[in-house]
Amino acid sequence: MSRFRDALVAAMTLFVGRLARPRESRGRIVAAGPTDPLAELAVLGLLGLASAAAVAFVVLYAVGESTQYLGLSLGLSLLFVGAALVVTGRRLVATEELEEDYPPAGHVDDQRRVEQILEESGDRLTRRRLFKLGLLGTGGALGLALLTPALSLGPFFQTRYYLGTPWRRGRRLVDENGRPWRADDIERDDFYTAFPESANEEELGSPLVLVRLAPRNLRLPPKLKGYDAGGIVAYSKICTHAGCAIAMYRAPLFLPSEPRPALVCPCHYSTFDPAAGGTVLFGPAGRPLPMLPIEVDARGFLRAKGNFDGPVGPSWWGVRMSRANP
Amino acid sequence: MIARLVRWLDARSGTAPFVRKSLRYLFPDHWSFLLGEVALYAFIVLVATGIYLTLFFVDSTAQVVYHGPYVPLRGQHMSEAYRSVLNISTTVKAGLLIRQTHHWAANVFVAAIVLHLFRVFFTGAYRKPRELTYVIGVTMLGLTLFEAYLGYSLADDLLSGMGLAIGWSVGMSIPFVGANLMSLLFHGPFPGQASLWPRMYVAHVFLLPALIGTLLALHITLVVLRHHTQFRRRRETERRIVGVPAWPEQAPRSLGLAFATAGVLFLLGGLVQINPIWLWGPYHTYLATNGAQPDWYLGWLIGGLRLVPGFDVVIDGYTLVPNPFWGGVLFPTVVFGFVILWPWIERRLVGDDAFHNILDRPRDAPLRTAVGVGVVSWVFIVFVAGSSDRADVLFGLSYTAQIWFYRVASFVLPVVAAVVAYRMCGALVAGEWLEEDQKRAEAEARLVHMRRSDALTKS
Numbered sequence: 001m002s003r004f005r006d007a008l009v010a011a012m013t014l015f016v017g018r019l020a021r022p023r024e025s026r027g028r029i030v031a032a033g034p035t036d037p038l039a040e041l042a043v044l045g046l047l048g049l050a051s052a053a054a055v056a057f058v059v060l061y062a063v064g065e066s067t068q069y070l071g072l073s074l075g076l077s078l079l080f081v082g083a084a085l086v087v088t089g090r091r092l093v094a095t096e097e098l099e100e101d102y103p104p105a106g107h108v109d110d111q112r113r114v115e116q117i118l119e120e121s122g123d124r125l126t127r128r129r130l131f132k133l134g135l136l137g138t139g140g141a142l143g144l145a146l147l148t149p150a151l152s153l154g155p156f157f158q159t160r161y162y163l164g165t166p167w168r169r170g171r172r173l174v175d176e177n178g179r180p181w182r183a184d185d186i187e188r189d190d191f192y193t194a195f196p197e198s199a200n201e202e203e204l205g206s207p208l209v210l211v212r213l214a215p216r217n218l219r220l221p222p223k224l225k226g227y228d229a230g231g232i233v234a235y236s237k238i239c240t241h242a243g244c245a246i247a248m249y250r251a252p253l254f255l256p257s258e259p260r261p262a263l264v265c266p267c268h269y270s271t272f273d274p275a276a277g278g279t280v281l282f283g284p285a286g287r288p289l290p291m292l293p294i295e296v297d298a299r300g301f302l303r304a305k306g307n308f309d310g311p312v313g314p315s316w317w318g319v320r321m322s323r324a325n326p
Numbered sequence: 327m328i329a330r331l332v333r334w335l336d337a338r339s340g341t342a343p344f345v346r347k348s349l350r351y352l353f354p355d356h357w358s359f360l361l362g363e364v365a366l367y368a369f370i371v372l373v374a375t376g377i378y379l380t381l382f383f384v385d386s387t388a389q390v391v392y393h394g395p396y397v398p399l400r401g402q403h404m405s406e407a408y409r410s411v412l413n414i415s416t417t418v419k420a421g422l423l424i425r426q427t428h429h430w431a432a433n434v435f436v437a438a439i440v441l442h443l444f445r446v447f448f449t450g451a452y453r454k455p456r457e458l459t460y461v462i463g464v465t466m467l468g469l470t471l472f473e474a475y476l477g478y479s480l481a482d483d484l485l486s487g488m489g490l491a492i493g494w495s496v497g498m499s500i501p502f503v504g505a506n507l508m509s510l511l512f513h514g515p516f517p518g519q520a521s522l523w524p525r526m527y528v529a530h531v532f533l534l535p536a537l538i539g540t541l542l543a544l545h546i547t548l549v550v551l552r553h554h555t556q557f558r559r560r561r562e563t564e565r566r567i568v569g570v571p572a573w574p575e576q577a578p579r580s581l582g583l584a585f586a587t588a589g590v591l592f593l594l595g596g597l598v599q600i601n602p603i604w605l606w607g608p609y610h611t612y613l614a615t616n617g618a619q620p621d622w623y624l625g626w627l628i629g630g631l632r633l634v635p636g637f638d639v640v641i642d643g644y645t646l647v648p649n650p651f652w653g654g655v656l657f658p659t660v661v662f663g664f665v666i667l668w669p670w671i672e673r674r675l676v677g678d679d680a681f682h683n684i685l686d687r688p689r690d691a692p693l694r695t696a697v698g699v700g701v702v703s704w705v706f707i708v709f710v711a712g713s714s715d716r717a718d719v720l721f722g723l724s725y726t727a728q729i730w731f732y733r734v735a736s737f738v739l740p741v742v743a744a745v746v747a748y749r750m751c752g753a754l755v756a757g758e759w760l761e762e763d764q765k766r767a768e769a770e771a772r773l774v775h776m777r778r779s780d781a782l783t784k785s
Contacts, residue, residue, distance in 0.1 A: 029350075030574060067422045071596005074423070078589030085582030093574035098352055099566050102553055105455070105681050153525075154513040159505045161515050193612055204516055207612035237612050242495035242631065242650050243516060244488050247614035266616045267492060268632045269715060269725060282726055284631060286638030286649040313516070314495035315638045315648030316505035 031094040039091035043084045050080035163311045163322055165205025167292060172197040173208065173234070173302040183296040186212045186232050191249035193237060196304070204313045207237035208292060209246050209263060210302075211274050224277040224309060227293040229302060234292040235278050236312045239265035241285035243314045246272070263289065286315055352569035353576045354556035358445045360583060365438035367587040368431050369542065375428040376531065382418055384410040385527035387482065387520055396604050404608035407523055408482040411603055427595025432474045434591060436623040439467050447668070447698050449685040451555045453678070457669045459548040464666050466541050469534055471623060476530040478601065478621065480523070485601075487609025488618055491516065492631070496654030501646055517611055555685050564683050617715060626705050629712030630657040633733055661705055692751035700744030707736045
């Protein structure tokens with residue numbers, strides 16, 4: 001029974017009583033200030049709201065409510081705690097501006113001693129220069145040794161595969177599902193993606209864009225003569241600027257401002273002329289789109305007549321040093 | 327109770343003197359000093375939400391077929407990585423909240439760092455003896471950009487795959503070694519081998535966060551060792567710092583800011599959709615979305631890549647400088663190089679080798695303000711140029727005309743802005759003198775008037 005009474009008294013003290021503790025006689029460090037019952041009430045209220053929102057989060061999680069309610073409850077709970085803390089900082093603790101010295105700019109005596117220690121500890125070395133050289137050499141050699149295993153990350157010296165593609169003479173052009181493209185499928189003012197039959201679609205050398213132009217509008221440079229199949233032209237779908245897929249075809253046209261059909265990359269708007277062998281019309285690409293020579297076989301399917309006229313993908317130091325690998 | 331705890335700790339660690347000093351560490355009271363704190367709290371939210379996400383993310387590009395609850399993607403081939411992010415967003419309870427909060431926190435983190443950098447730059451806070459703090463801070467900004475880029479690349483959705491392809495191409499464009507380095511990192515040609523994802527993952531969740539966290543600790547330690555800078559108001563001098571003590575004033579305010587930052591981030595994460603990867607679909611090298619835009623902090627790089635006219639520098643068949651180098655490597659290197667070296671450039675220009683604890687107002691250092699405004703407007707114009715495709719779609723402005731405008735503007739406008747800023751500084755200071763003169767003259771006039779009326783009454 002007495003235990004119960006103790007608990008009751010303790011609870012009463014907690015909620016009601018603000019028993020003044022005997023002050024120590026020493027001078028205060030933290031500045032004294034007036035009490036602010038209203039602010040205390042506000043803080044308690046905010047903490048209450050924060051708890052309510054936190055409980056709400058648990059409940060909302062349990063009943064499987066949507067992301068919005070979860071974010072709202074958790075965010076509000078945190079914000080209420082933040083508000084309670086700010087009110088505490090502004091109203092319920094001392095607000096005093098103090099001043100003190102900045103730390104000294106330097107510790108002259110200590111600096112000198114450090115220098116002295118370092119100098120004296122090297123006293124017994126007679127060939128300092130040689131030591132420095134030795135340390136430098138060892139550091140370099142050991143550093144090199146420690147870096148060497150990084151070469152296992154990948155083929156550092158191999159760059160030829162950047163030039164290879166799966167395209168070969170006679171390989172059929174297929175769509176995303178492996179169905180061969182017929183020449184008749186390719187219509188004007190539309191845009192098609194093709195891959196080499198039974199090859200890896202993800203390889204940069206694989207994907208093509210196919211568009212059909214009126215044969216009289218073709219202005220292919222001499223070295224690309226005969227690359228088209230009756231007006232159907234095939235280019236690598238990978239932009240020669242930064243490796244994105246050429247996903248836009250500017251056709252049909254708005255004649256006053258855009259007089260020609262064009263293949264456009266949506267990343268940095270490199271714009272290529274499909275009628276002129278993929279030359280750059282605008283944008284940052286530094287090389288034309290590689291063109292694939294194609295033909296229509298006896299059954300009407302589109303087939304490659306060989307490999308691209310140049311390497312696929314963005315430029316690098318060796319990109320112009322070799323034609324695409326056969 | 328408190329007394330016992332303090333005694334217990336001091337007896338075991340001997341840190342009572344340190345704790346006593348720390349409790350009374352002085353914080354100069356100015357709102358702009360909170361920007362760095364916001365960055366710190368966003369970082370904490372990033373780490374916390376990030377750890378949660380690691381528990382569900384799968385760092386594998388192995389191809390799987392999707393059979394989850396999001397109907398439009400059912401039956402599609404995708405990487406395990408993308409599927410796991412889809413699952414976090416759809417089947418994991420509260421997963422989408424945490425993922426979106428993580429993404430928002432990254433955006434806010436970078437924004438807070440950049441604003442903090444502006445404050446530090448334009449008030450000259452980086453000057454001796456705080457150059458090291460500054461250099462570490464700028465380094466963290468660079469690392470953060472890379473960290474954030476890796477983070478959204480990991481999701482392996484169509485947008486992030488395009489970003490990765492661009493990053494790879496920019497790497498390829500480094501003269502002499504780019505192709506070799508990329509071959510090393512990607513373990514072969516793009517889109518890389520199965521080993522690429524674990525590499526990016528360990529970099530994103532361990533290497534870079536550990537590095538940023540270490541630098542963060544160093545940054546804050548250095549700030550504390552040299553104390554904060556301060557504006558000159560009443561009692562502030564180069565030798566005396568004026569501020570509120572860490573305890574009990576600053577602690578609840580800072581902690582309040584921490585909770586408020588976290589609260590806002592969770593509100594954003596819950597209420598404002600960000601990077602809805604289920605709409606982009608899985609990445610394949612042969613696919614691209616139109617209107618692709620990265621997170622805001624990479625906008626300046628996409629602008630840089632888009633503005634450069636189409637040319638590679640070729641010498642006798644050897645491609646010395648592939649095009650993406652200019653906008654993707656050189657541009658950010660110049661900007662970061664300038665920002666890092668500026669304290670020493672300024673010292674050379676101004677010949678100022680003194681200690682500085684008092685901050686300048688931007689108008690009091692017209693050269694710095696002009697140069698800073700010039701560089702910021704340069705980056706900003708390139709940033710805006712990165713959105714010209716959106717302006718084309720939204721306002722019908724010709725893309726080509728816009729790019730030509732920005733190509734010219736990126737050279738002209740920064741100079742104009744710098745000159746205007748320089749003049750403004752002069753005008754503001756002159757205005758203050760004028761005001762002072764006026765006040766003094768008025769006071770004198772009042773005095774004369776009083777004396778005269780005094781004399782009149784006497785006579």
